[in-house]
Structure formats: C-alpha cells, structure tokens
Amino acid sequence: MGSVETRSELRCQTCWLRICSSGVNPQSLRGSNTGVYVGVTMYNSSDGYPDDVHPDVDGSVKTTLFQTLYCTKYLYPSRISFVNDFKGPSLIVDTACSASLSAMTLAYNDLMLGNTDAAIVCGTHMVFEPFINQVQQEFGICSPRGVSAVFDESADGYVKSEAVCAVFLQRRRNAHRIYAQVVSARMNIDGKKKVGMFHPSADAQEQLMRQSYMSAKIDPARLTYFETHATGTKVGDLQEIKAIYNAYCEGRTEPLPLGALKSNMGHSEAGSGVAAVIKVLIAFENQCIPPNLNLNQLKKELEIYFPPLLAVTKKYPYKPGLAAVNNFGIGGANAHVLFEPNHKLGTSDGLKIAETIPRIVNICGRTEDAVKYVMDFIQNNPKRVTNDFLALLAPVMRFTPDINSAGMPFRGSLGPFPFPPPPNGINDNKESVGQNQ
Structure with missing residues (x-):
C-alpha cells in the first residue's frame, strides 16, 4: 500500500x-x-x-x-x-x-x-x-x-x-x-x-x-x-x-x-x-x-x-x-x-540588472532544504543569475492565496542581492527561512 x-x-x-x-x-x-x-x-x-x-x-x-x-x-x-x-x-x-x-x-x-x-x-x-x-x-x-x-x-x-x-x-x-x-x-x-x-x-x-x-x-x-x-x-x-x-x-x-x-x-x-x-x-x-x-x-x-x-x-x-x-x-x-x-541570442547586458540593483529575493519550497538549495545556488553561481533567471524565478515563487492551493509551506528571503564584500570582514547579508502557518 x-x-x-x-x-x-x-x-x-x-x-x-x-x-x-x-x-x-x-x-x-x-x-x-x-x-x-x-x-x-x-x-x-x-x-x-x-x-x-x-x-x-x-x-x-x-x-x-x-x-x-x-x-x-x-x-x-x-x-x-x-x-x-x-x-x-x-x-x-x-x-x-x-x-x-x-x-x-x-x-x-x-x-x-x-x-x-x-x-x-x-x-x-x-x-x-x-x-x-x-x-x-x-x-x-x-x-x-x-x-x-x-x-x-x-x-x-x-x-x-x-x-x-x-x-x-x-x-x-x-x-x-x-x-x-x-x-x-x-x-x-x-x-x-x-x-x-x-x-x-x-x-x-x-x-x-x-x-x-x-x-x-x-x-x-x-x-x-x-x-x-x-x-x-x-x-x-x-x-x-x-x-x-x-x-x-x-x-x-x-x-x-x-x-x-x-x-x-x-x-x-x-x-x-x-x-x-x-x-x-x-x-x-x-x-x-x-x-x-x-x-x-x-x-x-x-x-x-x-x-x-x-x-x-x-x-x-x-x-x-x-x-x-x-x-x-x-x-x-x-x-x-x-x-x-532553441538558439538563444546572448546580450552583453545580461547581468546588468543583477549587478547594479540590490534586491530581496523571495523563495518558497516544500521543505526547508529546498529553500536553502535555491539560496545556495544563487549565492554560488552569480554568473548564472541573469535577467532571464530572475524573470523565470519571480512568477514561479509567487503565491496566490485566492487559488485553491496551499502553496509552498516553507518561505525564505535572501538579500540584499547581489552581495557586496562585507566591510571589515563582517558579513551583513541577511538570510532567513521560515514555515508558513
């Protein structure tokens, strides 16, 4: 069974x-x-x-x-x-x-x-x-x-x-x-x-x-x-x-x-x-x-x-x-x-937005490990976090409460993004994971 x-x-x-x-x-x-x-x-x-x-x-x-x-x-x-x-x-x-x-x-x-x-x-x-x-x-x-x-x-x-x-x-x-x-x-x-x-x-x-x-x-x-x-x-x-x-x-x-x-x-x-x-x-x-x-x-x-x-x-x-x-x-x-x-046409400014505008990245998943996996990917692969990547990530992570679905129970945020070098060796990056109640 x-x-x-x-x-x-x-x-x-x-x-x-x-x-x-x-x-x-x-x-x-x-x-x-x-x-x-x-x-x-x-x-x-x-x-x-x-x-x-x-x-x-x-x-x-x-x-x-x-x-x-x-x-x-x-x-x-x-x-x-x-x-x-x-x-x-x-x-x-x-x-x-x-x-x-x-x-x-x-x-x-x-x-x-x-x-x-x-x-x-x-x-x-x-x-x-x-x-x-x-x-x-x-x-x-x-x-x-x-x-x-x-x-x-x-x-x-x-x-x-x-x-x-x-x-x-x-x-x-x-x-x-x-x-x-x-x-x-x-x-x-x-x-x-x-x-x-x-x-x-x-x-x-x-x-x-x-x-x-x-x-x-x-x-x-x-x-x-x-x-x-x-x-x-x-x-x-x-x-x-x-x-x-x-x-x-x-x-x-x-x-x-x-x-x-x-x-x-x-x-x-x-x-x-x-x-x-x-x-x-x-x-x-x-x-x-x-x-x-x-x-x-x-x-x-x-x-x-x-x-x-x-x-x-x-x-x-x-x-x-x-x-x-x-x-x-x-x-x-x-x-x-x-x-x-699908032959993709690369652009010279593919990283322009990601490099210049700090932001909070919102992430959701079925488990805490799933949320942290996405966080780790973003942190460890800055060259792959392009405009296209962010454009795809945003709608997938969006939660619509009026639709008959519980959505993803674990939510997290990561930012500011991208991550500037920490002053005096102190890491000011904020990272959190929590469960939606």
Missing part, C-alpha cells in the same frame, strides 16, 4: 517540478485546458493480490482496495489532473517500450489541433516484481551479466532500470523558457510480419522516419544527432541501425553521432522515450553529447554502417541542431520525434 502512494506522489511531484522549470507557476494552470499523457507498462496481477477479502480483519478491505483500484493504470494521469485541477485530456498510453514517446506524439498533435493549451507528458517505469527480471533473463531478453553493452560485440540483452520523468509542452508564443521545439512527431506499427509479431521491423521504422521529416519538409541531411532506442538485444539494434542508415544517410558526408541512453542507465521500458528526450535537451543545453558506455568493439554486422554513423564513446562537443529520438515497442508500435534547439 505504501508503494502505491509513493509511486503516485512521485509522479505528481515530478510533473510539478517540470512546470516550475519552464518558468510557469503551477497554480496559474489550475482550471486550464492542460492535458496529461502518461506512458506506462505494467505486468498484470504481478503484485500478488489476495485470494480472499476478510471484512472482519482490520484493514483487509482497505488494503485490497489499494491493491486493486489504486494500482490500475487509468489513475496514473487522473491523479495528476486531480491534484493540479487540469481540465484537458487525461489518459494513459501503453505501447510497451515506446509508450512515453507515443504519449508525446499524442500530446503534440492535440496541441497542434487546438484541443489543448498545454500538456504534461510523463513516462514511468518501476520494478517491484523480481520474478519478471528472472523470467526475462532466462528467455534471453535481459542480460544475464547485468551489463548494458549497446552496439558492442558482447551485447547479450538489456538491463532493466527505473524512471519517473516528465516534460511540459506549450505553444511557443506562450512559453517562458524554451529548451527545444518539436517539429514533427509521428507513430506507426509494423503490421503483420513473416518473422513474427515480436521481431522489430527495419522497414516500418525507416518508413516512419521518412514520413516524419517529409511531413515537416525537412532535409534529412540536416540531422545532427540521433538518439536511438537501442537496448543491446541481438535483433533490435541491427534493425534500427539499418533503418537509420537508409532514412538519414543517403549521400551524407558529415558523421551522424548516435546516442544510446540505455548504455548509461539501462532500459526504463515505458519511460525510455521521455528519458531520451530529456537527454537530448541536456545535450542541447550543455553543447555536449555524453558517451555511450560499455562500447569497446562494434558488432561486426554493424560495421558497414559506421561511418557515416558515429558511435559516441567519449564526450562529444556538439553544436546543437536538428535531433531525432526513436522508440519502438515489443508489439511493433514505433514512435519518432524531431526537435530543433
């Missing part, structure tokens, strides 16, 4: 933080036409529900209610919509390992059609059933060594991992903070295959990739980074690499770097799509693609595609450009999303 509550709370908290990261106060979205799209895969009845309910045993009925009703997938998005008072669509998407990127495709297209004003896309996967790991290892899906060696000659399956991740989608004209712009998001499915339902199809993935950039009228040669679904399985990696090569490498002269997040954190299954999107956004922000781990010797059957494909094995300096994220599920459902980075 505790694990059910923890899972639900973690999803709600993650979505709240993603909205704050965008420079939007979640309270301002209450009652809005915001959609919630959650990609999730669960193994039915694996929690071991009791055979009988005993009404005369204290807590038996309540425990069974939690195990049955509260474990159902349809409450995953509904709980997020309930807590935040969102009025838009609220649904789960289960296409196996491509679930969260499929959810992102639905969310993006609802925005484009005008069905929603904003959207939360969440991917979640938690492993509470050890016997499933054992069965999949015995069947050859998961690595018996527990090593995720994507693209490597020694690859022998994937390693399960956990993720609770989310992104917040808005129309560009309404956005306060933009990490990237979605330019295309599409899905398809393999259909009937002679090799069997569970065998990935290079042809179907290639077709989807071509449809994605053709519908957006994008030259495939513009692609500068491809984040693969690659898991380390014997069949899946080869099929995906074939599709990428055929769709994006015809006449290509520049190398196309490939990312493989699952080599870094394992396969978070239904959460892997959104996790890969977040990796791309981090690469945009830091202008660096992180290395793929455990890649020592490229698989022989992949060598003919490298180059122009490039396996990233060390930190790769990266000038942000068009990027793709690919996802496919064991049932044959594929999802493909293209992103453009």
Whole structure:
C-alpha cells in the first residue's frame, strides 16, 4: 500500500517540478485546458493480490482496495489532473517500450489541433516484481551479466532500470523558457510480419522516419544527432541501425553521432522515450553529447554502417541542431520525434540588472532544504543569475492565496542581492527561512 502512494506522489511531484522549470507557476494552470499523457507498462496481477477479502480483519478491505483500484493504470494521469485541477485530456498510453514517446506524439498533435493549451507528458517505469527480471533473463531478453553493452560485440540483452520523468509542452508564443521545439512527431506499427509479431521491423521504422521529416519538409541531411532506442538485444539494434542508415544517410558526408541512453542507465521500458528526450535537451543545453558506455568493439554486422554513423564513446562537443529520438515497442508500435534547439541570442547586458540593483529575493519550497538549495545556488553561481533567471524565478515563487492551493509551506528571503564584500570582514547579508502557518 505504501508503494502505491509513493509511486503516485512521485509522479505528481515530478510533473510539478517540470512546470516550475519552464518558468510557469503551477497554480496559474489550475482550471486550464492542460492535458496529461502518461506512458506506462505494467505486468498484470504481478503484485500478488489476495485470494480472499476478510471484512472482519482490520484493514483487509482497505488494503485490497489499494491493491486493486489504486494500482490500475487509468489513475496514473487522473491523479495528476486531480491534484493540479487540469481540465484537458487525461489518459494513459501503453505501447510497451515506446509508450512515453507515443504519449508525446499524442500530446503534440492535440496541441497542434487546438484541443489543448498545454500538456504534461510523463513516462514511468518501476520494478517491484523480481520474478519478471528472472523470467526475462532466462528467455534471453535481459542480460544475464547485468551489463548494458549497446552496439558492442558482447551485447547479450538489456538491463532493466527505473524512471519517473516528465516534460511540459506549450505553444511557443506562450512559453517562458524554451529548451527545444518539436517539429514533427509521428507513430506507426509494423503490421503483420513473416518473422513474427515480436521481431522489430527495419522497414516500418525507416518508413516512419521518412514520413516524419517529409511531413515537416525537412532535409534529412540536416540531422545532427540521433538518439536511438537501442537496448543491446541481438535483433533490435541491427534493425534500427539499418533503418537509420537508409532514412538519414543517403549521400551524407558529415558523421551522424548516435546516442544510446540505455548504455548509461539501462532500459526504463515505458519511460525510455521521455528519458531520451530529456537527454537530448541536456545535450542541447550543455553543447555536449555524453558517451555511450560499455562500447569497446562494434558488432561486426554493424560495421558497414559506421561511418557515416558515429558511435559516441567519449564526450562529444556538439553544436546543437536538428535531433531525432526513436522508440519502438515489443508489439511493433514505433514512435519518432524531431526537435530543433532553441538558439538563444546572448546580450552583453545580461547581468546588468543583477549587478547594479540590490534586491530581496523571495523563495518558497516544500521543505526547508529546498529553500536553502535555491539560496545556495544563487549565492554560488552569480554568473548564472541573469535577467532571464530572475524573470523565470519571480512568477514561479509567487503565491496566490485566492487559488485553491496551499502553496509552498516553507518561505525564505535572501538579500540584499547581489552581495557586496562585507566591510571589515563582517558579513551583513541577511538570510532567513521560515514555515508558513
């Protein structure tokens, strides 16, 4: 019962933080036409529900209610919509390992059609059933060594991992903070295959990739980074690499770097799509693609595609450009999303206001540690406290008591800001944290 509550709370908290990261106060979205799209895969009845309910045993009925009703997938998005008072669509998407990127495709297209004003896309996967790991290892899906060696000659399956991740989608004209712009998001499915339902199809993935950039009228040669679904399985990696090569490498002269997040954190299954999107956004922000781990010797059957494909094995300096994220599920459902980075124009006076006008910075948080964390960040990173930073911080920290929300219980203030050198070695800076009663 505790694990059910923890899972639900973690999803709600993650979505709240993603909205704050965008420079939007979640309270301002209450009652809005915001959609919630959650990609999730669960193994039915694996929690071991009791055979009988005993009404005369204290807590038996309540425990069974939690195990049955509260474990159902349809409450995953509904709980997020309930807590935040969102009025838009609220649904789960289960296409196996491509679930969260499929959810992102639905969310993006609802925005484009005008069905929603904003959207939360969440991917979640938690492993509470050890016997499933054992069965999949015995069947050859998961690595018996527990090593995720994507693209490597020694690859022998994937390693399960956990993720609770989310992104917040808005129309560009309404956005306060933009990490990237979605330019295309599409899905398809393999259909009937002679090799069997569970065998990935290079042809179907290639077709989807071509449809994605053709519908957006994008030259495939513009692609500068491809984040693969690659898991380390014997069949899946080869099929995906074939599709990428055929769709994006015809006449290509520049190398196309490939990312493989699952080599870094394992396969978070239904959460892997959104996790890969977040990796791309981090690469945009830091202008660096992180290395793929455990890649020592490229698989022989992949060598003919490298180059122009490039396996990233060390930190790769990266000038942000068009990027793709690919996802496919064991049932044959594929999802493909293209992103453009948000090229920010730097200004010479970015620190002008922060450097010249002392001020009190008001901060709120769910815990005292959260408030102090923001305080420490401001004090220790003066070059990052720009006009943009302050403009984003102010609305997120603003509390509106007439909205049906308790707000953040802990408040603090920091100032005067910026901090002048203390006279005679005495620190006159004021800092306080208190709990709102």
